[in-house]
Amino acid sequence: MTMTTNTQANAAGVVNVATGYVVTNADAAAAQVFTCGFVPRIVRWLNVTDSIRHDRYDGMTNPGATKQLLNGTSSLETTNGITVGDGTAAKGEKGTFTVAAAIIVASKTHVWEAIG
Numbered sequence: 001m002t003m004t005t006n007t008q009a010n011a012a013g014v015v016n017v018a019t020g021y022v023v024t025n026a027d028a029a030a031a032q033v034f035t036c037g038f039v040p041r042i043v044r045w046l047n048v049t050d051s052i053r054h055d056r057y058d059g060m061t062n063p064g065a066t067k068q069l070l071n072g073t074s075s076l077e078t079t080n081g082i083t084v085g086d087g088t089a090a091k092g093e094k095g096t097f098t099v100a101a102a103i104i105v106a107s108k109t110h111v112w113e114a115i116g
Helices: none
Strands: 017-023 032-035 042-047 052-057 064-068 074-084 096-099 109-115
Touching: 042 074, 052 074
Parallel strands: none
Antiparallel strands: 017 109, 032 096, 042 052, 042 109, 052 064, 064 074, 074 096
């Protein structure tokens, strides 16, 4: 196997971690921005109500995420995923991530984890 790119991002061995808990009401779903205070390399989003997990890893396109259902079926989200802010106008404020409306649906309980 030939590897054309092999990168690792680890700032002086320090890892930032932030977690959160979100309960949405019955209003129409809308994309939401979360501030974690650092540029996350991994964002994990779990819809606890429906057991649907979205993971966004450093190097994925914005918006992007892998989606895993309770039955183990996996797919790649490329339009309704998670966008990590890097300080550019297209991606948003540095130290934030945005969850698409298709992921943060109404009347559900969600938990998230961001690792930097």
